[in-house]
Amino acid sequence: MLTLFQALWPLFALIVGGYLLRRWDFPGEAFWPAAERLNYFILFPALLFSSLATAPLDNPALPRLALAVFIGLGAGWVALLLARRLLGWPAARFGALTQGLLRFNTYLGLAAIGSLHGKDGLAIAALMLALMVPTVNLMSVWALTAERGVSLGGLLRPMARNPLILACLAGALVNLAGVGLPGGSDRLLNLLAVASLPLGLLCVGAALRPQELTGEIPALAWNCALRLLAMPALAFAVALGLRLPSMESAILVLFFALPTAPTAYVLTRQLGGDSHLMAGIITLQTLLAGASLLLVMQLMTGSTSLAG
Template identity: 30%
Template sequence: MFSLYTVIEVFLQTLATTLPVFAMVFIGLGLRKLGWIDAAFVNTASALVFKATLPTLIFLSILRADLDTAFNPQLLGFFALATTGSFALVWTWALWRVPRADRGVYVQGAFRGNCGIVGLALAASLYGDYGLSAGGILLGLVIICYNILSVLVLLTYQSEQKLRWGKILGDIARNPLILSVLISIPFAWWEVSFPEWVMTSGDYFASLTLPLALLCIGATVSVSAIRKESGPAMGASMFKMVTLPALCTLAAWAAEFEGRELGLMFLYFASPTAAASFVMVKALGGNARMAANIVAITTLLASVTVTLGVFILQSAGLI
């Protein structure tokens, strides 16, 4: 039986893990409101993170990793199955509850998490080097699964668009994050070393990633847009932030994952909807406002749901 002191101590430890991440998101929101950062800054900074600083961070993290620990085929296999199962569950629910025109947007918003930034930042905050290295390897799989499944469901309900698997697979193959994972694994396996000045410079550059990316996420959240529309957007958001993290984490625990592995998967399952989902919906001519609202709602909810989830799992001694 937990004493009140123990509960408070665990809760404070949880806040110490999650608050620094979400504080940066809310700072980004505040800076945009003040006019200190604008859309041009967000576009430039997001491109820098995606193309350069985040791949560098992943490369260095895996380079320093113990691959026997960080590379876990069982964890990767389970996450792929859980993601596919979540996708199928949400799509089945949408067939019953969501108007046809919005089903693709609803399904993508409900299952596609922002693992590349928020999930990885939380993993680093909770587990340090292990979170970055194991999370980076898992991220390669996540990108492939999310992109293929998202395009599949969106194009099912956008009949005027044609499915071009060659372009989709080409974009995935050229994704800087996937390339950084694939390139870094041989270097880590053969224990290739670089001069100290190269590693230090790389660390300086990579350290820009998480604060810059989190600021950009906050700057893209529109509270006013949320007020204009709820309904399906709120339903998809609750699926993403409550239902699926609970079901997938419970399934992972039943599959005998525990400790850091269970914690890492929970953080990825519980990440808010990726901003890339809005970009894809807009490109395919779907309900862009609904997609933007899902991103905004889940990002704001994450500060509460992720903190509570980590607190519950730590209190139960599962992570």
């Protein structure tokens, strides 16, 4: 538990720091949108590209890891569709709840994986992101537009413009081509990548909206419980069933235990979803994740030890 705590608390300290800095209006309101854009379009894609360009694509566990990802996301998606049919959620609400259950905070995830598993863990995580980011984005767009319908082009167009997806695709192509990262380009990308995660975590904190934690307490409570506890339990069961190696299992569970992504708020507003509910989900999940991640990873470590 102490090792996990020492690995995770600095990440949440940065999130709290970002919240306090924005509340104190430092370095100024204009800084945060610019910082988010810099990170989203330049720094974070550099991290994903460099990780995938050097990732071990010959890892024999990768097909099982991919299957585990799709089983976990698929089970959550089917449960949401059934709940929508039973409860009659409008698309605006369904889209927010879907993102609360299926999307994940990539900044926090990669920072935690880097702290716990180092460069090898980041390479596996980047491979998972190459599968999860487009899948979850497709589900989110469809959920938010379910009532008015959307064409195939309308679903795929955001994917074609998403810098994270493009970075994953480019990194995988470089890896498969076997050209590597020559001429010091690996050093340049590493410098950009090092800046990405702390800036991303500060921006996560700056985006928190505690004032939105009103009026939707039951929905916030069950959505947070499912995302932070039930989804990682499902991922752990799938990892055991597919006999994934320990590091791959830990990374899978951690991704399914992450709070939802702050960018879900932007997508919700753009597509006419319930932005009040979405902001509340993002804020509460992020606040609770400090304790839930410690609990989930500790339980998983104990269960793995007993199984071994």
